[in-house]
Amino acid sequence: MKIETLRWAGNKLEMIDQRILPAAFEYSSYDSAASVADGIRSMVVRGAPAIGVAAAYGVALEALRLQGAFTTAFESGMEAGFTVLAQSRPTAVNLFWGLERMRRVWGSMAGQDNAAVARRLLDEAHEIRSEDIRINRAMGAFGAELLPDGARVLTHCNAGALATAGHGTALGILRSAVEAGKKISVIADETRPFLQGARLTAWEMVQENIPVTLITDNMAGFMMSRGEVDAVVVGTDRVAANGDVANKIGTYMVAVLARRHGIPFYVACPLSTIDLAVRDGAAIPIEERSAEEVTGFRDAQWAAKGVKVRNPAFDITPAELVTALVTEKGVVNRPNRENIAGLFRS
């Protein structure tokens, strides 16, 4: 089964509702910037690359929705659409990258009629979506070479097809390794509080018969100490200019443990996730989400009443703990300011 995280159907954007997976597999449909922003905020769609693609469609949908309006109304409506999308989630830079790219296209269409602008923006959203899959395939090919045959690979959260337009970043590397004939088994951290590992990564791997073992997040150290992990591969929501990596909360702990046990720690990172405007990890905004995610899961609420809660959704892994970034342009060993800048010069 090929997973289509986002698809265009009937002049609407449809997205798999990832909040209810794996119990139910359903598409929700979106027809405006505000509705897409809602879908991003509520995590119908999540994963940095998928958020970037969704935001691009959000802009195109807004243009389609407003194309009958007068020019001034169209322009102010579009600005409002960009704003609501930009405010949906703060950490994944692909969101801003996608919006910026759509804004440039819009800017290049000055003087043309609304309908032509809307068509062009929709084409660009389609292109961003297709590009994302091509990029994931390229990263997959580079990353697959890093994994030995028989590798037992630990991953955190879901950087799979569901986090992208398809194939996945971290899981894309595993898929490409399997396609290349390597025997790969996956250890999936469940990834509290939203349980992307238990629900999404496990589901993707089971769909494709790639052996997958689920653990709670606090078992990763045990597995490493027993020699049961050969490599770690994760995705990222934003990489700073110096190579510091923002990714799902808990990634930092995995990286520290991997270093202690001499296990390579790879980050699958399309260039669109690198933010040269951010000097280091300390400058990356970390989203704090609601307490109810930590005191339980969905309707099951188990924590003692009256307890305070922290819920940072991401953490920062310093570049020194990263063995390599895997990009669509190749593998960047021991990432630093210089070799990252080099990616954008070549």
Next chain:
Amino acid sequence: MKIETLRWAGNKLEMIDQRILPAAFEYSSYDSAASVADGIRSMVVRGAPAIGVAAAYGVALEALRLQGAFTTAFESGMEAGFTVLAQSRPTAVNLFWGLERMRRVWGSMAGQDNAAVARRLLDEAHEIRSEDIRINRAMGAFGAELLPDGARVLTHCNAGALATAGHGTALGILRSAVEAGKKISVIADETRPFLQGARLTAWEMVQENIPVTLITDNMAGFMMSRGEVDAVVVGTDRVAANGDVANKIGTYMVAVLARRHGIPFYVACPLSTIDLAVRDGAAIPIEERSAEEVTGFRDAQWAAKGVKVRNPAFDITPAELVTALVTEKGVVNRPNRENIAGLFRS
């Protein structure tokens, strides 16, 4: 509110059912070794010291139950009782310590009638229970001195009143520090999969108005990296002769992170938890529990169908990561084979 984890009432043992806390606060009642073993296995009662006390009562209950039998039936029944209790859980050494102590008392009563033996065993169980609270108070006093005023203390799992006969080991140290007039705030790891932190530690602290903040297990590194943790205090299920510490799964990861951030890592450890017969952590048996604990919580099951699961209930923190053991005989800095042996000589 004083928490009585285990109490004697109407010639039965009553234990708070910790599986349903904090949604419900209820005692379950036990009248035989087999029923107590069931209560231990199903985690009605958990925490190494509490398991030791429960096992002692299990032996006493079996003697009371069988006191009307002929001597040979009494003896074989008692042996069966010891066996079923010993098989209830493998990692906490207090279980075996409690059983051994009861066996010695039984052995000292050779030739006396069953009723006298049963009375004496019940007295011993009562004494073990009282002793446990006295020991926790002594550890608390020693441990409280290690914590600076205003300390933000991270703890993992529940080593509280609920894990003991009362006061607690790790949480006992925090309680004693608060009683000594120090301002202490607690950061509680939720402790998947059984959620002892979210359910039990948070509940105990809320009861006593000690400020407590709940995080998921994978947030501990984030909190440390932001300078929001001043010390870690945990309990233990078994300490090897060299100072390696078995404790709830995830403890090892916290210890590695604490070392990286220069944060002291303290282990509250009554002498009954030290197992001189075990040379190092590698020789401590690690219980693996059922998959359903990891694929969800209680009736809420969220993981993808078909995923394999690992569920080790404990991990090993090597002695080198332990800043100090806090025992009822004092603080053992940088635990090793020599200073641990010294505890039993003095």
